[in-house]
Amino acid sequence: MTASDLFVSVVAPLHNDADIVAAFVDETAAVLRAHYLHYELLLVDDGSTDDTVRAIDALLERHQAVRLIRLSRSFGSEIAISAGLDAAIGDFVAVMLPDSDPPALVPRMVEQSRQGAGVVFGIRTSRRGEPILLRLGAALFYWGCNRVLGLSIPKNSTHFRVLSRQAVNAVVRIRDRNRYLRTLSAYVGYSNQSVEYDTIARRARPRTKSLAEGVKLALSILVANSLQPLYLAVGLGLLVVLGNALFLAYVVAIYVFKRHVAEGWTTQSFMLGAMFGALALLCTVVAAYLARLLGENQDRPLYFVLEERQSAGMPAGAERMNVVTDPVVR
Amino acid sequence: MTAEPFDTVVVGGGFFGATLATHVARGGARTLLLEAGPHLLGRASAINQARVHAGYHYPRSYLTGLRSRVNAPHFIEQYRECIYDAFTHYYAIGRVYSNVSAAQFRRFCERIDAPVAAAPPEVRRLFNPVFIEDVVEVPEFTFDADRLRERVARELGEAGVEVRLGAEALRVSRAGADGIEVQLRSGDAESSVIGRRVFNCTYSRLNRLHAASGLPIVPLKHELTEMALVTPPPELAHAGVTVMCGPFFSMLPFPPRGLHTLSHVRYTPHCSWSDAPGAVGLDGDEQLRRYPRISHFPHMVRDAARYLPLMRDCRAVESLWEVKTVLPRSEVDDSRPILFSRNHGLAGFHCVIGSKVDNAFDMLQYVVDAPEVMEPAR
Numbered sequence: 001m002t003a004s005d006l007f008v009s010v011v012a013p014l015h016n017d018a019d020i021v022a023a024f025v026d027e028t029a030a031v032l033r034a035h036y037l038h039y040e041l042l043l044v045d046d047g048s049t050d051d052t053v054r055a056i057d058a059l060l061e062r063h064q065a066v067r068l069i070r071l072s073r074s075f076g077s078e079i080a081i082s083a084g085l086d087a088a089i090g091d092f093v094a095v096m097l098p099d100s101d102p103p104a105l106v107p108r109m110v111e112q113s114r115q116g117a118g119v120v121f122g123i124r125t126s127r128r129g130e131p132i133l134l135r136l137g138a139a140l141f142y143w144g145c146n147r148v149l150g151l152s153i154p155k156n157s158t159h160f161r162v163l164s165r166q167a168v169n170a171v172v173r174i175r176d177r178n179r180y181l182r183t184l185s186a187y188v189g190y191s192n193q194s195v196e197y198d199t200i201a202r203r204a205r206p207r208t209k210s211l212a213e214g215v216k217l218a219l220s221i222l223v224a225n226s227l228q229p230l231y232l233a234v235g236l237g238l239l240v241v242l243g244n245a246l247f248l249a250y251v252v253a254i255y256v257f258k259r260h261v262a263e264g265w266t267t268q269s270f271m272l273g274a275m276f277g278a279l280a281l282l283c284t285v286v287a288a289y290l291a292r293l294l295g296e297n298q299d300r301p302l303y304f305v306l307e308e309r310q311s312a313g314m315p316a317g318a319e320r321m322n323v324v325t326d327p328v329v330r
Numbered sequence: 331m332t333a334e335p336f337d338t339v340v341v342g343g344g345f346f347g348a349t350l351a352t353h354v355a356r357g358g359a360r361t362l363l364l365e366a367g368p369h370l371l372g373r374a375s376a377i378n379q380a381r382v383h384a385g386y387h388y389p390r391s392y393l394t395g396l397r398s399r400v401n402a403p404h405f406i407e408q409y410r411e412c413i414y415d416a417f418t419h420y421y422a423i424g425r426v427y428s429n430v431s432a433a434q435f436r437r438f439c440e441r442i443d444a445p446v447a448a449a450p451p452e453v454r455r456l457f458n459p460v461f462i463e464d465v466v467e468v469p470e471f472t473f474d475a476d477r478l479r480e481r482v483a484r485e486l487g488e489a490g491v492e493v494r495l496g497a498e499a500l501r502v503s504r505a506g507a508d509g510i511e512v513q514l515r516s517g518d519a520e521s522s523v524i525g526r527r528v529f530n531c532t533y534s535r536l537n538r539l540h541a542a543s544g545l546p547i548v549p550l551k552h553e554l555t556e557m558a559l560v561t562p563p564p565e566l567a568h569a570g571v572t573v574m575c576g577p578f579f580s581m582l583p584f585p586p587r588g589l590h591t592l593s594h595v596r597y598t599p600h601c602s603w604s605d606a607p608g609a610v611g612l613d614g615d616e617q618l619r620r621y622p623r624i625s626h627f628p629h630m631v632r633d634a635a636r637y638l639p640l641m642r643d644c645r646a647v648e649s650l651w652e653v654k655t656v657l658p659r660s661e662v663d664d665s666r667p668i669l670f671s672r673n674h675g676l677a678g679f680h681c682v683i684g685s686k687v688d689n690a691f692d693m694l695q696y697v698v699d700a701p702e703v704m705e706p707a708r
Contacts, residue, residue: 007632038628067596086426086461089633169636173460 007038008110009090012098013080014043018051020202024098025059025066031103032065041066044084047074078179081159085172094162095181099206100199101160109162109195118167118190121182122160124199133211141218149228153221154194157182166190170304178224188304230291237284244277335509336362336492339525341499341539343367345375345687347531348482353694355489362523363491364514366498366535370483374533375687376475377652379557379582379591382406382413382688384470386421386446389430389438389575391665397692399442402470405688412477414585419470419570420449422637425463430575432464445469456565461637462573472570473687474585502528502543502679510678530674530681534614534653537605545675547607550683552614553599553654558592558627559584563643566590571638579634581644589647594633597626604658614653625649656685668693672700 010028014021032039045053056068069083081095092110109120127135142155159181170188186192251273255266340351343365355361385399406413423432439446449465457465486493497516505511509524530539537547562581572580577596584591603611627646634641657669666685674681684693
């Protein structure tokens with residue numbers, strides 16, 4: 001595929017973005033037009049309540065190859081991006097957030113993807129402008145994910161990314177309700193590469209998450225993508241059960257070997273220990289099966305295929321002639 | 331300059347105009363058929379998907395679906411030698427962005443009594459299950475526009491219709507008590523004929539004749555469309571595929587060229603304009619000549635490959651360009667009614683605009699055979 005044959009789609013979710021959508025579309029369309037013969041800019045309106053759609057109508061008059069998909073209400077930007085990925089037809093699909101991602105970078109990322117990377121994702125060079133607590137929280141989150149939970153989320157990675165057609169096809173096969181493009185595109189494989197970039201700000205005061213929103217997002221990403229917390233609970237439960245067993249042995253030993261034991265202490269202690277031990281055991285078993293259930297219940301494909309190759313040689317025995325000399329079937 | 335008046339003058343030698351002319355001439359009327367182009371059925375009658383609609387295409391418009399279902403067998407019987415049926419037609423129902431579900435589609439087919447059968451597994455396997463919910467096999471065919479042209483020309487001759495090719499109607503006006511004068515241009519020569527009844531069957535050019543004659547404008551929407559002619563992937567050489575019901579594609583055999591047509595709801599129309607009362611839009615033929623014609627085939631084939639991955643192997647040969655005209659109301663419910671406007675601004679002047687060759691019977695039955703149309707206009 002030569003560069004002129006490339007078809008590039010750009011998917012952008014919009015929510016109450018009437019103030020910036022024109023600037024975003026003008027700039028992105030100019031970049032695409034300068035680099036590609038075939039392209040489309042797919043805007044997904046995530047139930048905006050302002051003039052976003054009217055602004056886009058004006059843009060549809062002015063620009064070629066812009067498509068608008070309107071969702072029936074606001075489903076959140078992750079779902080809006082999914083709707084865009086479902087509809088995009090490009091050989092390479094770029095996903096961008098209109099207020100912070102620089103369109104000028106798209107051709108470089110597409111080129112990198114064309115060299116073989118299934119996903120080329122952006123990493124922002126700084127989190128300037130965000131509240132200090134959010135930045136600390138983010139650092140803690142990335143550390144926890146990568147070190148404790150074994151969940152690979154590159155630090156400061158953003159939604160800005162280019163996916164090859166193969167990667168898009170894999171991502172759209174996953175129909176999880178709680179979706180995070182960042183983890184999904186890592187999950188499907190196809191070699192991820194990163195690109196560092198400076199975010200831009202189309203708004204004088206960029207919309208940033210509050211700390212509470214950040215914590216909520218972090219928790220839901222963890223719960224949706226990792227069973228580690230449950231397995232940790234299982235491990236903890238087993239430790240408690242073990243401790244209880246030791247405690248019960250201690251109670252029995254006191255009863256047998258000590259002469260003066262307060263009346264009722266043994267019964268009380270034994271009962272407490274036995275009950276808590278049983279509870280911990282029950283919780284552990286439930287947690288273990290819950291983890292198993294969740295793992296099975298994720299209706300994801302078992303695997304994605306990168307390619308299939310075949311040996312070049314002739315199959316063994318191909319040189320033999322298909323001739324029989326003895327007509328009798330033995 | 332003008333000879334004896336004709337009983338009927340039909341303007342426009344497409345399938346509707348020619349069929350209409352034959353029909354009224356068989357009833358004994360002295361009939362003239364005017365066609366601006368060099369041959370009959372040269373425009374939208376030939377340049378379309380050639381689908382003989384058997385109803386499946388209109389799950390959102392029960393009436394259009396039902397009429398197609400009723401008309402198709404008549405059309406096939408009457409034009410047997412023009413029908414191409416040496417292929418299997420699969421309808422695939424989209425899962426994402428589709429306006430109907432597979433269950434709804436089957437219910438609809440049941441209601442209009444149109445047979446569907448599940449497609450065999452080896453065909454289902456060709457489709458991408460993420461985007462396609464169901465694949466069915468239906469008896470729906472295409473027609474060969476070249477053979478249809480021969481057939482229509484023969485029938486015109488047998489019915490005694492006078493046909494003038496290269497004769498463009500410029501204006502119509504009242505002439506005497508019960509006549510209408512049609513002014514013509516053939517090459518550089520202008521002349522005129524008189525008819526007691528005149529039918530305007532010029533499809534996308536309908537309003538141009540009205541505007542030049544000071545008659546009311548019919549609200550119409552025009553689209554400049556591109557249909558790609560392709561060689562299909564070998565596995566689909568003897569198949570037609572229609573993906574329903576939304577911004578999807580279809581690929582059907584196009585008998586005159588031995589190729590398939592690939593058309594796409596989103597990418598076939600390149601631009602559009604409208605005729606509104608009092609304001610005729612752009613000149614479609616002028617647009618066709620001037621439009622840069624940058625093909626949308628790369629878009630069509632990429633989108634198609636998402637539903638049917640082997641469409642990647644589909645190769646473009648060339649594209650056919652034509653102006654397609656629809657009634658604005660059809661856009662809402664996807665219906666395809668025939669518009670018939672009787673005594674349109676002028677007693678005895680009627681205009682007819684259809685959208686599919688296969689519902690010409692409805693036109694003849696309900697439109698032309700109405701007594702007040704065939705009676706001399708007063």
